[in-house]
Amino acid sequence: MGGVRYPKIVGYELVDQIGGGGFSSVFRAVNIEEHRVAACKLIRLTEETTEKERKIIEKEIRVHSALKHPNVLEFLNAVVVDLKHKETYVPGFYMLLELAGGGDLFDKIAADVGVSEDVAQLYFMQLISGMHYIHSEGVCHRDLKPENLLLDAAGTLKISDFGLSSVFRLKDSGKTRMLTERCGSLPYVAPELNSEKPYHAEPIDAWGVGVILFTLLAGNTPWDEPTKNSPEFRRYVSGEFFCEDPWNRIPAEPLSLIRGLLTVDPDSRMTLDEAFQHPWCIRPSQLTGRPMELAQKLAQSLIDNGDLDLANPDLGAPMDVDEDTVMLSAAHQSQFTQSLMLFSQTQSGSRYNPHLTRFYASLGPSLLINLVYEFLQSSECEYKIKAKPPQPFTKERNVEIWRMRIGVFKGWVNIERYVYSLPGGDGKEMEGCLCTMQRDEGNPLSWRQLWRAICQSSLVEPHVLRKKA
Secondary structure (H helix, E strand, O other): OOOOEOOOEOOEEEEEEEEEEOOEEEEEEEEOOOOEEEEEEEEEOOOOOOHHHHHHHHHHHHHHHOOOOOOEOOEEEEEEEOHHHOOOEOOEEEEEEOOOOOEEOHHHOOOOOOOOHHHHHHHHHHHHHHHHHHHHOOEEOOOOOHHHEEEOOOOOEEEOOOOOOEEOEOOOOOOEOOEOOOOOOHHHOOHHHHOOOOEOHHHHHHHHHHHHHHHHHHOOOOOOOOOOOOHHHHHHHHOHHHHOOOHHHOOHHHHHHHHHHOOOOOOOOOOHHHHHOOHHHHOOOOOOOOHHHHHHHHOHHHHHOOHHHHHOOOOOOEOOOOOOOOOOOOOOOOHHHHHOOOEEEEOOEEEEOOOOOEEEEOOOHHHHHHHHHHHHHOOOOOOOOOEOOOEEEEOHHHOEEEEEEEOOOOEEEEEEEEEEOOOOOOOOOEEEEEEEEEEOOOOHHHHHHHHHHHHHOOOOHHHEOOOOO
16 A cells, blocks of 8 residues: 555554644544544644644643543543654654544534523533543643533533643642633633733633533623623623623523623632532432433424434435445444434445534535535625635545535535435435535534525525425
8 A cells, every 4th residue: 555644543543534624633543453433633743843833732642641531531542653754654643532422512502592401501510520620630721612522422521622731730749830821712711811911720711611601501602702802791791791682591590600600800700619519500410311311402402493404304215325334333323422313324324423514405416515615605605704616536435525625614515426215205216415514623603503504595505405394
């Protein structure tokens, strides 16, 4: 087998890319002998990679590998392929991680709607449990946001991505330090990062946890940034916001918790220990913990607004199915992932797809992708998107897939042929296609809004297949 390739990582082969962008990519990795599946995060090394950048990556590996908790994505192993091997292997840092079989938590939430109070309480408790442990290890995450909260195949929350983390307390001596680096995503960063002064570590994550709780309940972030440049943040500080939507939709108990965590003064801000003792947190969970029930409750907002009817229409069995089966782990086929319908029907059978931003259409791939491209460039599209013209390429199993790169949102539109028979029909073949939208990075709620805008556009909507009532 010639050409530059990916190395095996302690018995795992990199099979297909499932996320990432720029210098970082995430692959599904399979250990065929042990029938195990993992994720592999690859941070590429180039001639331009500086020593400082190497040290940052090494710190991420060092920090993440030391953290072991049920609500922290498990770190399995790491391998470095240096530039001297570039003729044989792709150079980079390869981090083997637990595969989050349930995908992104926020990919399952309807934008501007959120989830039920019971689901929000369940995942908030898992989040602060994981963060309390991380702080107890002397580590501050500093990049809490929806795209870093994943789900395993049973629906358990997993905190991921420690690229911006920092050690603020030494475990042996207990000595602490203040931090100075300005980092994080603007909608989730604490307001004290807007000054040049050093800041305490733990209140930064407490603020991020508060923004995430709001986002769970409201389906969107409260502001674009916590500064006077944001009208929403100014209205929050003045107290004007609380009688307006979506704040007035949030029940009194979780609202008081959010306000405590989103206290502007970090010295007065609620701590995670205090959050554990809040009345909303100490009340018994109303969920049984059964995977099927949890999946149903989590996806309820997508069911109510019709998103799941788009992602999973009744198309019957695919025609001309390839005999090659797609390799899936037993964990992928859990009751939770099955109930969330994280499997796309393709010409090669059922394929694991951790994202619900997909739809089927009655057109061929080349026709549909050009309509999507035309919509993204049109005045009908309210998002300022730069999309590169679509191009066909051949992927695994000799399947031709049309691909289009979307700027701003940093992701891909992938469209492949799908021939199917309608349920209850006469077996007549129907020509169509499957469109999957794969986000590399960025807010999954914004990505879902874009997906919905494409499905509802005047150019695409007439061809979209839906579940029959």
